[in-house]
Amino acid sequence: MKTDDLIAALARESGSEYRRNWARDLSLTLLAGLAVAALLVLIGLHVRADIGVALTPVLLKAAFSAAAAAALLPLVARLMRPGRPLGWRVTAAALLLCLCGLAALVALAGEAPGQRMQAWTGGGFPWCLVMIPLLAAPCAALLVWLMRAFAPTRLTLTGASVGALSGAVGAMAYSMHCPVDSIAFVGTWYALAIAICAAIGALLGAKLLRW
Amino acid sequence: MADEAQLRALLLKGLAGDEAAHRAFLTETGAMLRAYFRNRLRGAPEDAEDLVQETLVALHSRRDSYDPNYPLTAWLYAIARYRLIDHVRRAKHRAHASLDGVDVGETDPQFEASDARRDVLTLLEKLPSKQRTAIRLVKLEEKSVREAATQTGRSESDIKVSIHRGLKALVRLMSEAGAS
Numbered sequence: 001m002k003t004d005d006l007i008a009a010l011a012r013e014s015g016s017e018y019r020r021n022w023a024r025d026l027s028l029t030l031l032a033g034l035a036v037a038a039l040l041v042l043i044g045l046h047v048r049a050d051i052g053v054a055l056t057p058v059l060l061k062a063a064f065s066a067a068a069a070a071a072l073l074p075l076v077a078r079l080m081r082p083g084r085p086l087g088w089r090v091t092a093a094a095l096l097l098c099l100c101g102l103a104a105l106v107a108l109a110g111e112a113p114g115q116r117m118q119a120w121t122g123g124g125f126p127w128c129l130v131m132i133p134l135l136a137a138p139c140a141a142l143l144v145w146l147m148r149a150f151a152p153t154r155l156t157l158t159g160a161s162v163g164a165l166s167g168a169v170g171a172m173a174y175s176m177h178c179p180v181d182s183i184a185f186v187g188t189w190y191a192l193a194i195a196i197c198a199a200i201g202a203l204l205g206a207k208l209l210r211w
Numbered sequence: 212m213a214d215e216a217q218l219r220a221l222l223l224k225g226l227a228g229d230e231a232a233h234r235a236f237l238t239e240t241g242a243m244l245r246a247y248f249r250n251r252l253r254g255a256p257e258d259a260e261d262l263v264q265e266t267l268v269a270l271h272s273r274r275d276s277y278d279p280n281y282p283l284t285a286w287l288y289a290i291a292r293y294r295l296i297d298h299v300r301r302a303k304h305r306a307h308a309s310l311d312g313v314d315v316g317e318t319d320p321q322f323e324a325s326d327a328r329r330d331v332l333t334l335l336e337k338l339p340s341k342q343r344t345a346i347r348l349v350k351l352e353e354k355s356v357r358e359a360a361t362q363t364g365r366s367e368s369d370i371k372v373s374i375h376r377g378l379k380a381l382v383r384l385m386s387e388a389g390a391s
Contacts, residue, residue, distance in 0.1 A: 010271040011234035019275045081276040083286030151276040153293035
C-alpha cells in the first residue's frame with residue numbers, strides 16, 4: 001500500500017472526537033486487580049482468624065501497601081503515554097524503598113536483642129515473598145493489557161513499575177492473611193516482595209508489553 | 212516542513228474530530244518520519260517506508276496518548292524510536308531463525324539413486340543395440356571388457372569403441388533431456 005493511500009484511509013477514520021479516559025481506565029484496572037487478589041485471599045488463603053482483635057495492624061499493613069502503591073502509581077501513569085520526562089516519579093519509587101529499609105532498621109533497633117530475629121522473620125519463612133507476587137499476578141496481567149492499549153515505549157522500565165505497582169496491590173490483599181505485624185517484618189519482606197515483583201516485571205516487560 | 216506548534220495544532224484539531232487537520236498532520240509527520248528512518252536505515256529504503264507506515268498507524272491509533280502539556284515532537288519521536296527498535300529486534304530474530312527442531316524431512320539417497328538409474332535406463336533404450344549391450348555389460352553389470360567380448364562374441368576393441376560412442380551419445384541425450 002502506498003503511504004499516501006494509508007494516510008487517506010487513516011484520516012477517514014478520524015471523523016469524530018477521540019479521547020480515552022486513561023485515568024479512569026487505570027483506576028478501574030487497579031480496583032479490579034485488588035478485587036481479584038482479595039478474592040484469592042478469601043478463597044485460597046483465608047483471612048487470619050484473629051481479625052477481630054487484629055484489625056488495627058491489618059489496616060496499618062494495608063495502609064502501608066496502599067502508600068507503596070500511591071508512590072508507584074505516578075510512574076506507571078507517566079509511562080503509559082510517551083514523550084514525557086519521568087522526573088520525581090522515579091525518585092518517589094526509590095524513596096519508598098529507602099523508607100522501608102529505614103523503618104525496618106529503626107524498628108529492629110528498638111527491639112530487645114533477644115527478640116530481634118523473631119521480630120524480623122516473624123518466626124519462620126516469610127511467606128509473603130511467595131504470596132505477594134502470586135496475588136499480584138492477576139493485577140499485573142490486567143495492567144499489561146491496559147498499558148498495551150496505550151503507548152509505552154520504555155518496556156523494561158514500564159514492566160518493572162507495573163510489576164511493583166501490582167506487588168503493592170497484592171500486598172494490600174495479603175495483609176488480610178499475614179499473621180505477622182512487626183514493622184521490621186513488613187518493612188523488610190513486603191518491600192522485598194514488591195521488589196521481586198518489579199524484577200519479574202522488568203524481565204518480562206519487553207516481551208509482554210510489546211505492541 | 213511544519214514546525215512543532217503547527218503540528219501540535221493539527222493533531223489537537225484532529226483529536227477533536229477535524230478530518231482535514233488530521234490528514235495534514237499525518238502527511239507532515241510522514242515526511243518527518245521518512246527522513247528519520249531513512250537516516251537510520253541507510254541502504255534499506257523499503258524498510259524505512261514500511262516503518263513510516265507502521266509508525267503512522269501507531270501514531271494514529273494511539274493519538275490520544277499524546278499529552279498536550281508536553282512537546283509533540285518528543286511524543287512523536289518516542290514512538291518512532293520504539294518502532295525502529297522493534298523493527299531491528301524483529302530483523303535480528305529473523306536473521307537468526309534456527310532450523311533446530313524444525314522437521315524439514317530428509318533427502319532419500321536411495322530414492323535419488325534409483326531415480327538416476329531409471330533416467331539412465333530410459334536413455335539407454337534410445338541407443339543402438341550394439342552400444343546399449345556393451346554399456347550395460349561393462350558399466351552397469353561391472354563385467355570386464357574381456358568378459359563382455361566373450362559373452363557377445365565380439366572383439367574387445369569393438370566393445371571399447373561401442374562403450375565410447377555409447378557414452379558420448381548418452382551425454383548428448385542427457386543434455387537434450389535436461390534442456391527440454
